[in-house]
Amino acid sequence: MNPVEITETERLPLRVFAEKAYLDYSMYVVLDRALPNIADGLKPVQRRIIYAMSELGLSSTSKPKKSARTVGDVIGKFHPHGDTACYEAMVTMAQPFSYRYPLVDGQGNWGSADDPKSFAAMRYTEAKLTPYASTLLTELEMGTSDWVPNFDGTMTEPRLLPARLPNILVNGTTGIAVGMATDIPPHNLRELVAACQVLLKNPDATLAEVIEKVPAPDFATGCEIISDPTELRKLYETGNGMVRMRARWEREDDGPSGLQIVVTHLPQQVSPAKIQEQIAEQMRAKKLPLVDDLRDESDHEHPTRIVIIPRSNRIDVEALMAHLFATTDLEKSARVNLNMIGLDGRPRVKNLREILAEWLVYRGATVRRRLEHRLGKVNERLHILDGLLIAYLNIDEVIRIIRFEDDPHAELMRRFGLSEIQANAILDLKLRHLQKIEEMQIRGEQAELAAERDQLQDLLASEAKLKKLVGKELDEDAKKFGDARRCPIVARAAAVALEASEILPAEPITVVLSKAGWIRAGKGHELDPTALSYKSGDEYFAHAIGKTNQLLILLDSKGRCYTLNPRELPSARSQGEPVTTKLDLQDGARIVALLMGDEADRYVLGSTEGYGFQTRLGDMQARNKSGKAMITLDGAPLPPALTRAASDRLALVTAEGRLLVFPVAELPELAKGKGNKLVALKGQDRIVASCVAAEGTALVLTCGKRTLTLKPSDVAAYTAARAGRGNHLPRGYQTVDRIAPLA
Template identity: 60%
Template sequence: MTVQTTFEDGTERLALKDFTEKAYLDYSMYVILDRALPHVGDGMKPVQRRIIYAMSELGLKASAKYKKSARTVGDVLGKFHPHGDSACYEAMVLMAQPFSYRYPLVDGQGNWGSPDDPKSFAAMRYTESRLARYAEVLLSEISQGTVDWVPNFDGTMREPAILPARLPNVLLNGTTGIAVGMATDILPHNLREVAKACVHLLDNPRADLDEITEIVPGPDMPTDAEIITSRRELKKVYETGRGSVRMRAVYTKEQGEIIITALPHQVSGAKILEQIAAQMQQKKLPMVSDLRDESDHENPTRLVIIPRSNRVDVEQLMAHLFASTDLERTYRVNMNMIGVDGKPQVKDLRQILVEWLSWRTEIVRKRLNHRLAKVLDRLHILEGLMVAYLNIDEVIAIIRHEEDPKAELIKRFGLTEIQADAILDLKLRHLAKLEEFKIQSEQNELEEERKKLEGILGSDAKMRKLIKKEIQDAAEEYGDDRRSPIVEREEAQAFSEKDLLSSDPVTVVISKQGWIRAAKGHEIDAVGLNYKSGDAFKLACKGRTNQPTILLDTTGRSFTIETHNLPSARGQGEPVTGRITLPKGSTIDAAVAGKDADKILMASDAGYGFVAKISDLTSKTKNGKAALTLPKNANIISPIKVATPETDLLAAVTNEGRLLVFPVSELPELARGKGNKIINIPSARAAAREELVVALATLSKDDTLMVHAGKQHLRLKPSDIEHYRGERGRRGNKLPRGYQRVDSLEVDSKQQEAEQPEE
């Protein structure tokens, strides 16, 4: 409870807590209601409203000559808005910029800024301005009794509390503002669409939001860039009054170059080029060789991006730029405004239109009542004038001879004071006979207008019809086509570090003691590399810098290592346990590298296997993931790539010299597991580890299979391989004597081309 004491000398005492609380609340309400938030009626904040009204008072209509902006700003500050001149001028500039306002209210001459730098406008002493044609939507009815007038800041003048807008400007131009404890972010919309939605609501007052969003599908910015937010998300924004909308630049391809022709709202082309150039300097865009800005008067936006070669994936490059630069931008939506009840509230789209229509109906009713009062007043005067003309000689005699002609006229003819004054104000030239016909004609016209006005005021249907016609006329005069197309697009993804890597061939080498390193190229003598004392070569794997290397341990778990950041083979590498966590007692026994979609054969020497993708084996943790389930005492066989699983053959050979060839397609494609039987090894021999698979190879039907056994090798042509063909899981046939102790299998393909470096 506030306790206030007033002393005899007029001094007031108030607790500091109460004073500060009241002062802050008063300030907050002032900022909310009289500075930062727009009114649902005319969609304007006070400073904007005062600028437009001051310009109309200066006679700066769209057909008038331009006047210095300093003159307008001076009038606004001196008469209505005692604040900073720079802030007032900036608000005026914003209303004049066609790239800031969807429907500019001010027509500027001079430097009013550019899309690259909206704040590069000249000082107000240099620029000239007048109202744009669209401003008539706000001002045309201001003198017709439509609005309340309030004293200005010093009480010497009156200003309109609100402008009588003929269209819902709050949606057409949108606005942004920050108050105390609340803010507003309303995006611009297309005039024709909003007008059509208003007409639809007048015809169908119970229309729901679904019907309205069919007519107004989304915002319409003052730019040709695409709105890529989905229809479902846009509808949710309009349901709640809150959310976000995304815009994306538009580009085309010309002779291998990327041409950006439209940028999102309030995005600078110069800033875009800076952002792309910064990425090029940081080596994050190796696929771009040059940038150009070819924007001019004919092409306001024309940014040229030149790819390094015609093999660059343009869609992927642009997706990265959309995700990492302002070529794609998100706009916050918070449709917070001051309602007809004078209270701030976040409103949904239907609520805004319904409330505006009710406000507009009241404005039109005031206008019609104002006009009706004028008509009735004039009819009243004409009625008195007609009495005078019908008794002209007597009226002249009274005026000539009576001391108080006014009182005598009132007494003699039963006139009112207003009618008597009108008769006494008549000029002699108006006493002609012709004037009687003019009065009758004017009476008839006004009587018709009176009936029409009273008919509209007495009928809701006629009132709606009038409002509907006025909205349609305004839409016809000031409307235009949608500028920002609504196109649903997938979310853009920026390049990862791996995507930006060059695809250089490397060989990953692992030593017996578990040290790992990477050597450039595939023609590497891995055995001849320098190893630590007591250490030696164990295995090598060919891959590329932008592909992951998959390591497989003795338990069948897979681990993923990024190939590009492995230490160079010039040194002795680093312990692999620094990058992954191996189960106790296990070691790395195999490795493979490739693209995520590459397919490989996973198998154990117990004769079981399956086909898997590299992506199935990729693990995001140091602990790896279970990949191949090994039978008891079985070991893993180095994975081999499968080029075409649908047509390739698989050759499997055991240490007993049994060879079986069958289609790879007979093996299942799994993410992990034991797999199916590749070649039949009797269970007794398998348990005793007497027989096991020693080598696997994939080949096409036209390839030659080389069987290496010690210093000897056997060439099996396609016709020879038929002898060893069989169904998966069979025993296979014995190789000839001398070739049964197989060391490895090798495929000799005449069709195989030399490996080409990848892009």
Template identity: 60%
Template sequence: MSEIKPVSGDFEQQPLRTYAERAYLDYAMYVVLDRALPHVGDGLKPVQRRIVYAMSELGLSAASKHKKSARTVGDVIGKFHPHGDSACYEAMVLMAQPFSYRYPLVDGQGNFGSPDDPKSFAAMRYTESRLAPYAKTLLAELGQGTVEWVPNFDGTLKEPKLLPARLPNVLLNGGQGIAVGMATDIPPHNLREVVSACIRLLEAPKRTTVAELCEHVPAPDFPGGPEIVSSREDLLNLYETGSGGIRQRAKWEKEGEEVIVTALPHQVSPAKVLEQIAGQMQAKKLPWVTDLRDESDHEHPTRLVIVPRSNRVDVDQLMDHLFATTDLEKSARMNLNVIGLDGRPGVRNLKDLLVEWLEFRRRTVTRRLEFRLDQVVDRLHILDGLLIAYLNIDEVIHIIRTEDEPKPVLMERFGLTGTQAEAILELKLRHLAKLEEMKIQGEKDELEAERKQIEAILESPKKLTRLIRDELMEDAEKYGDERRSQLVERSAAQALKETDLVPSEPVTVVLSENGWVRAAKGHDTKPEELNYRAGDEFLAAARGRSTQTACFLDSNGRSYSLIAHELPSARSLGEPLTGRFSPKSDAVFKSVAIGAPEDRVLMASDAGYGFVTQLENLHTRQKAGKQMLTVPAGSDVLPIAPVTEDEEAVIVCATTEGYLLAYYLSEVPELAKGKGNKLINIPPKAKKAGEKMAGAIVIAAGEDCLVWAGQRYLRLGWADTENYWGERAQRGRKLPRGFQKVTRLSLAE
């Protein structure tokens, strides 16, 4: 790095790269240390620490009256935190929200937001606040020499560098923050559990493992009380590494026929959950639910009502689907990244974090005891001087009355220090009574005992450890409560298939020549008699169930598919398939088929080629479709023909020039896609003359087929096909006169 070159008295010159690197590094360190990450000691970011301290300076303890939030914010930004008032107020509101903090630091009065919208709080001129009782654990030892004091931003005041937390607040309330190149996500934990883990570490700091600590702290404890459904192994790995994810699931119960959701995952909005469920209902993807209500109030902070369609609905299966498709189940990120005692940020596992906090607590208690010891020694020194004065009270009074400068005389006469002499001179006449001498002697005895006790603790690490443990247990008893988030190991939720959510009803899928589609309920509908748009008419129809997938084939041999229940009702004129799919510009929809995935169909082109395939091969989620049938140049696709599973099924093929051929279906190969094999022979000369295959269908024993020539048709039964029997790829035999210009084949109803 090049050196800075002075140019004149008030200017300096340096490379832009050097300046940019230094400026960015300074900014990054500021964001990391002074804005985004909490400190392991008190678990607070600077703005939170300053808010709590400023409120204590204003006398806003838990026993005082509430005061306008604007007053608190004004003091914070005016004395300690020179930033925006809105950001400061938002930080204070967060510490007052019982659904955000496990142990709130601020007791708010007024609108401090709701789980639906945590930022919907009222302006600071309307709300009032004071410190919550729990905040005493951060402030009780503040004036006892426990922390360092640093100048505020303008050097006119002092503020604590850290607060002397009596509990590991960094884990109890957690926190979130995004710095430069790093972030922190610390979920809240249960106070009693964390204190129990601390005591375990105090008793056996070296032998205790993270797994043993997890016996005391099995998982986070969220304020809203959702279930934690991560496995024990996942949670242990999370605490061993300091990062990972925690799966949470809403709590619910059945009340009559209704489902009542009583707790949601941490920081999940009830309104958003209802919106997600309602969206599925509107999209007809959740027919099992008929109604939703939000009955949350002060007595029931979370009460979402889900009304099933009937008592036949499997509620467990329904909720499993909702867990998989909505925020009723959500993962919370955990990243134990905090600023350590050395001032450096880092990700720590559970043991490292608690060990470091206990070291902070040990230092704090030691400083508190040393501070108190100094006070006791100073007071004992003064009491020794006062006792000398009482023993020689008449002489002391005489010196004070007769001497112009009694202080040095007293010091010389009785061997007093300046401090002792000053204390004697400041005595009031009322304190010269004999009773006061007894009080001083009693106070001296008490202080002597306290001094010995403090010195014994400071000289013995075991006694210091015992004191820390006793204070932790005392605070746990005072501020602790039961776990809210229960641990219930559950397998991952599985969303139901769309077909499982839809009632299975018979439908008839109707396709028009212009590519408009609709679905009529039942199989009694006559598609030819439906109304069509001007210039449009019936093309094809297929009968199936509403839960089955309808497959469409275009003139390029590409297939498209969607669930039948998604199709518009036949009461309307339908909707164009081009609105659902993206076929090529020259493609025209030609055919439709519907059935179970394992059902087989015959696919063919008018060039005389075709093959048998299963319907599932036509299924695709691509809007652009899937290439299924290879169509030779100049040819077109024929309607998809259903295939019967009858062993004696016969395939019937006919050409436009009246040649008909019948043979067993078993002669046709089954393929996944392609051009297929030759079904009927059309000689090259005939092809040049324009002859094509008019149709190919499959009939079973007992079924009839219709050979159409314009509006006329010839009925052929299964037995009648013997007259046209042959082998696959042969020419076939001529049909009777009048049916030698075949237009199509169909099954007789």
């Protein structure tokens, strides 16, 4: 046996082969899977599902059949892909919250708005076509479609369905191809037909005239369209953009719990369960005290009814809903990308006018093909009737030829000048049709068909009459299948969330820091921080009092500031948490001060090396855990001192026992930095104590176990300009631990 010889070998570089293979795959996904066709608005799988259901006799007036039967026919005859993907496509066309005008009428569990994927398996559900689906199928057998072989060449399927309405915009679709995607929103059928009528009457109508009839999408869920009209106009002009949707709600003052807010319509593809979860999460985190309760009262009569119970009747309901719009999916934007396969077989993003104008070209061609097909049938029947009439007028001779001639078919054609089709029709006649009345019926049918033929020829000969017919049929279908707009168009600004200070009540709070760096917070200002329990070896270090809506600033030993939310601190009943779990402190740094107050509060910051400045508490706010560099240090930071008036005085004590007092107003106000010289230091001298006191206030100096009180008249002896050396304190009081204004 001779080995097989390979006579021809094709060799390609890997780069060329890979590029060709991927390009072929990409074109397949774009043209035969992911993008809809402008003609019928369907992807191939959707078209095959609709056609297979029609072939199974599943019209809107018939009994439904198991979905598994339909899916089996689709994947076995037309669509050789997975049954799961095919069934999901079928389910989507049956969901009233997904399709504006569903194509499939499902019985059983076909999913819910809470979870569109929660539908039952195809062996449990049944389906048939909806009345609206007839707009895609009624003209299919009227010569309007091109038929192509199926995947294995054993049967044929329609390349496109003869849509009577612009289904591409009626129901819209989404899809992801290779290098492109499509997001076409649904629209109101009556508005689309009105826009088509504008183009039929005036082919040169502008885009603005078309947009006047179709101002915005019309989603199945009935939400508000809150996009600005200019945004919507730009969307339809370019084929790209965003549509902002907002839930619809109403106020009920006579609910079981008094005042309640009822959400009745949600944005497209938003789950009621997810909305409740988002609101409940804010309630659990104590970020939404304005809401007392949340209930889901949805049922068959009210598909969406989410009830929100405010904490009291005095709450601003509009402000509360604005906050929920900003923080949940009650307000959402939908991407719009009007990308589709055109009549030229190429994918392209089109504007609204281009879509409708191109679809009308397809519709006009479809109607022409339908009329031409009918005209052909009428002419064929008239031709046969002419032959039958000859036979009835010469019935005795016809009978003789049939009885006695060897080839009656040829003899009939020769004797009466009939065509082969006419001769066959005569030979196919039954004896009971040889009555006298048949002749009268033939003449009557001839008259009717002749009138219809003239009408068809008249329509086909006039482009204006053809357009008028298209417009008339569009109006009939709009009246039969259309409905009122569901989504009101109300231009609104994007919702803005309320500040925490507006939502949460401001409560008095005391923040406590231990020497080991453990932080906690207790309610009220009466809390004694020194009386709290601390871990073994730990003790009280510092505290700050304020309100829960105020800034909490921490200053470390390296001059960096950090910000914490007082509401998120652990309770003072516990021993707190290490501050290092909330902040990213640099190596060797430790917290040396706590500040709490309003953004406008002013503090004096400085270093022991004699430099400082004024700053607002708001400027000390840090945006992340690593803090913000605030003071440029040579030594250690001074304890921040709050200043309340421009006339306040800054008192500084140095290690040499000198005291200098000068107006705080002489210090510059900076957002950060080193500042100006506070006091003139010599050698190893440094600042050991400082405070801010109002003008005319006595000062108390703590020197070990002794104290010295300086009356306002005594303070005047130490008052000088900024950057002076100051005067020596009395002997015995030159080693100062602390200085403070007299309470």
